[in-house]
Amino acid sequence: MSKKKKNKGKKKNWTVCPVTGRRVPPGYVYAPPGGAGTGLFAGLGRLLPSGRTEQFLVGAAIGAAAAYVLSDDELRGKLLASGVKLYNGLLGGIEEMKEQIADIQAEIQSGQGGVD
Secondary structure, three states: OOOOOOOOOOOOOOEEOOOOOOEEOOOOOOOOOOOOOOOOOOOHHHHOOOOHHHHHHHHHHHHHHHHHHHHOHHHHHHHHHHHHHHHHHHHHHHHHHHHHHHHHHHHHHHHHHOOO
């Protein structure tokens, strides 16, 4: 008498999901938690026009706004001044972060020097 093994827990033809790394049945499609379309930029596609005419009109409006901004000396100066302030602020933040990293590295090195 031979006993048949039951394949009760065995999952045939299952694959590994590339996103989660879990074993999934054939034909499985990964759906992110919370459902599709719940991310930060989920509604962005609905804001953009779908037809060629609408796309042309949006492009023309953006181009007209850019031409106006670039032709107005006072407005262009204000925008450039704001851009320079933002750039300097970012550079200052980066320099501060570099100093903090250097301080941490110095503390680590001084701690390792006393162990010898």
